[in-house]
Amino acid sequence: MSIGLHNSEFKNPVVRWIDQRMPVFTMMQKEYGTFPTPKNFNYFWNFGALAMVTLMIMIATGIFLSMHYAAHTSLAFDSVERIMRDVNFGWLIRYIHMNGASMFFIVVYIHIFRGMYYGSYKAPRELLWMLGVVIFLLMMATAFMGYVLPWGQMSFWGATVITNLFSAFPVVGNFIVELLWGGFSVDNPTLNRFFSLHYLLPFVIFGVVFLHVAALHITGSNNPLGIEPKGPQDTLPFHPYYTAKDSVGLVVYFIVFAVLVFFAPNYLGHPDNYIPANPLVTPPHIVPEWYFLPYYAILRAVPDKLGGVLLMFGSILVWFVLPWLDRSPVRSMRFRPLARIFFLLWTVCFLVLLWVGAKPAEGTYVLIARIATAYYFAYFLVILPMLAKFERPLPLPESISRAVLGGGPLPMGAAAKPMEKA
Amino acid sequence: MTDNGHAATDGAPRRDFLMLVTGAFAAVGVGAIAWPFIASLQPAKDTLALASTDVELAPIAEGQAITVMWRGKPVFVRNRTAKEIQEARAVPTNSLPDPATDQSRVQKDQWLILVGICTHLGCVPTGQRATDARGDYGGWFCPCHGSHYDTSGRIRKGPAPRNLDVPQYAFTSDTKIRIG
Ligand code: HEM
Ligand code: FES
Numbered sequence: 210m211s212i213g214l215h216n217s218e219f220k221n222p223v224v225r226w227i228d229q230r231m232p233v234f235t236m237m238q239k240e241y242g243t244f245p246t247p248k249n250f251n252y253f254w255n256f257g258a259l260a261m262v263t264l265m266i267m268i269a270t271g272i273f274l275s276m277h278y279a280a281h282t283s284l285a286f287d288s289v290e291r292i293m294r295d296v297n298f299g300w301l302i303r304y305i306h307m308n309g310a311s312m313f314f315i316v317v318y319i320h321i322f323r324g325m326y327y328g329s330y331k332a333p334r335e336l337l338w339m340l341g342v343v344i345f346l347l348m349m350a351t352a353f354m355g356y357v358l359p360w361g362q363m364s365f366w367g368a369t370v371i372t373n374l375f376s377a378f379p380v381v382g383n384f385i386v387e388l389l390w391g392g393f394s395v396d397n398p399t400l401n402r403f404f405s406l407h408y409l410l411p412f413v414i415f416g417v418v419f420l421h422v423a424a425l426h427i428t429g430s431n432n433p434l435g436i437e438p439k440g441p442q443d444t445l446p447f448h449p450y451y452t453a454k455d456s457v458g459l460v461v462y463f464i465v466f467a468v469l470v471f472f473a474p475n476y477l478g479h480p481d482n483y484i485p486a487n488p489l490v491t492p493p494h495i496v497p498e499w500y501f502l503p504y505y506a507i508l509r510a511v512p513d514k515l516g517g518v519l520l521m522f523g524s525i526l527v528w529f530v531l532p533w534l535d536r537s538p539v540r541s542m543r544f545r546p547l548a549r550i551f552f553l554l555w556t557v558c559f560l561v562l563l564w565v566g567a568k569p570a571e572g573t574y575v576l577i578a579r580i581a582t583a584y585y586f587a588y589f590l591v592i593l594p595m596l597a598k599f600e601r602p603l604p605l606p607e608s609i610s611r612a613v614l615g616g617g618p619l620p621m622g623a624a625a626k627p628m629e630k631a
Numbered sequence: 632m633t634d635n636g637h638a639a640t641d642g643a644p645r646r647d648f649l650m651l652v653t654g655a656f657a658a659v660g661v662g663a664i665a666w667p668f669i670a671s672l673q674p675a676k677d678t679l680a681l682a683s684t685d686v687e688l689a690p691i692a693e694g695q696a697i698t699v700m701w702r703g704k705p706v707f708v709r710n711r712t713a714k715e716i717q718e719a720r721a722v723p724t725n726s727l728p729d730p731a732t733d734q735s736r737v738q739k740d741q742w743l744i745l746v747g748i749c750t751h752l753g754c755v756p757t758g759q760r761a762t763d764a765r766g767d768y769g770g771w772f773c774p775c776h777g778s779h780y781d782t783s784g785r786i787r788k789g790p791a792p793r794n795l796d797v798p799q800y801a802f803t804s805d806t807k808i809r810i811g
Contacts, residue, residue, distance in 0.1 A: 366775075373753040387674065392678045488703060489698055491756075495774075571777060
């Protein structure tokens with residue numbers, strides 16, 4: 210090997226020639242081949258890979274849609290209808306893109322739930338978790354702007370209500386709203402810039418996903434027991450063990466995805482979005498896409514404009530500080546008898562908010578939304594910080610391999626000590 | 632630093648100064664470059680030029696209302712009945728969420744001109760047609776999150792923080808107005 214070349218282990222001469230000059234093959238081998246991965250993953254650990262695949266699907270279908278889509282208020286609606294009726298397989302590409310957005314959110318919600326239940330946000334994975342929250346925020350922005358593009362009634366009024374949220378902020382509010390609109394209402398300049406950003410943001414997401422994975426490959430994965438692997442007996446090489454397990458999950462995922470696309474493509478959508486946008490008439494019942502409903506419910510639970518907007522943004526921003534709100538040294542809620550119950554209740558509240566967000570904001574619905582909102586925040590700001598002090602965790606297993614291959618837990622005293630370092 | 636041959640003692644303040652000056656120049660440079668980009672997002676000249684709309688009032692009978700488009704937004708023009716005017720003037724203004732007298736919101740008693748956009752999150756309230764829901768105060772009702780406006784377009788109940796805006800307009804003749 211001559212000086213200045215990477216010491217490649219690959220035998221194929223072409224691969225080797227490239228790898229010596231730019232060791233991408235060595236890197237892939239290290240990060241996705243031999244990468245030591247805890248041997249006790251359950252299927253919750255599939256969802257990161259599923260999210261990655263979905264992002265690729267969204268980018269691929271989006272690029273093809275853009276070849277037929279016209280970002281102008283007088284053309285947008287018709288160009289989408291043309292995609293549906295005249296463009297070869299346009300209906301398929303659009304339905305994949307449309308339902309892909311929903312599938313993306315389902316996958317990412319489960320991925321986040323996994324992180325919360327198994328304490329994946331705790332040290333040393335705080336930054337990894339925070340990058341995940343950044344990805345989620347970017348996804349929300351992307352999906353919101355994408356939904357505006359077909360320029361139906363829901364596109365238009367969703368865009369109006371959401372951009373107006375920013376007008377609640379004192380001083381800078383109206384300035385921000387005008388920057389978003391490029392005029393005095395949601396109109397052609399708005400549609401143009403939203404298309405531009407809708408095209409751009411997925412690639413930004415791709416960049417942040419790269420950082421997310423880079424951080425993951427420093428700390429290594431968490432696992433259902435929430436204890437660190439102590440050595441080779443606790444891990445498996447990523448390939449072929451988890452490439453295989455991820456593939457099984459992927460096949461099941463594609464089946465669900467396909468059922469949605471082929472048998473119920475409009476089930477998750479709103480029929481009003483097949484009516485062209487009309488700036489003079491608001492539909493009697495405007496609702497955002499299902500994945501925004503919990504936050505919409507929080508917004509409407511508060512009778513004050515600014516207060517509602519702050520709580521709505523706060524409901525996601527609070528995730529950023531979750532690693533510091535939950536100081537319990539035990540990661541996995543399998544070993545946290547109280548936290549587990551409070552967290553499952555939180556999940557129920559989240560789903561209740563999702564349901565109530567689609568109901569009219571009156572009567573008991575408002576009351577339900579308020580109770581669920583209160584618990585949503587109490588869980589993060591009161592319950593978790595207190596549990597770290599008062600909860601008595603169950604004994605942790607000595608190691609992953611002992612827990613997997615049998616062998617009892619350690620005696621109480623030994624397990625209650627703070628989280629072990631790998 | 633000693634490793635590049637400069638004396639650490641008297642070089643440091645000078646280096647700090649140079650760092651600050653460089654940083655300040657860079658900040659100004661970034662600002663100067665960002666400026667045109669942000670300005671490009673603001674309303675363009677042709678958007679600003681669509682600034683006024685003329686409305687003929689003669690065809691609007693008492694009790695009727697029409698909606699016209701101004702700057703991409705709906706504007707409500709309502710020919711109020713004597714009863715509606717009287718209702719709007721009967722309420723004590725200090726009991727209102729956004730206190731304003733009815734007189735301060737009209738130029739001619741019977742003609743109420745409003746930007747038809749809910750001050751909560753921008754939906755168009757219903758109440759322009761006689762068959763529409765007009766809310767608890769006989770003016771307009773916003774279905775999005777339940778804001779009720781009275782016959783002067785003032786917010787009475789619901790999440791909206793302000794009264795419906797009155798656009799700039801002028802009577803160009805007895806039966807004509809120009810909005811904007
Ligand atoms: C994070 C990934 C993405 C998400 C979550 C997303 C989401 C959406 C959503 C919800 C719609 C509205 C679908 C409808 O109701 O018709 C949409 C439309 C659209 N998207 Fe995306 N998108 C993503 C990536 C992309 C990319 C990368 C491109 C371009 C390269 C793109 C191009 C388009 C186009 C042209 C439309 C309008 C056509 C239509 O409405 O079907 N999207 N997107
Ligand atoms: S937009 Fe009218 S009540 Fe919210």
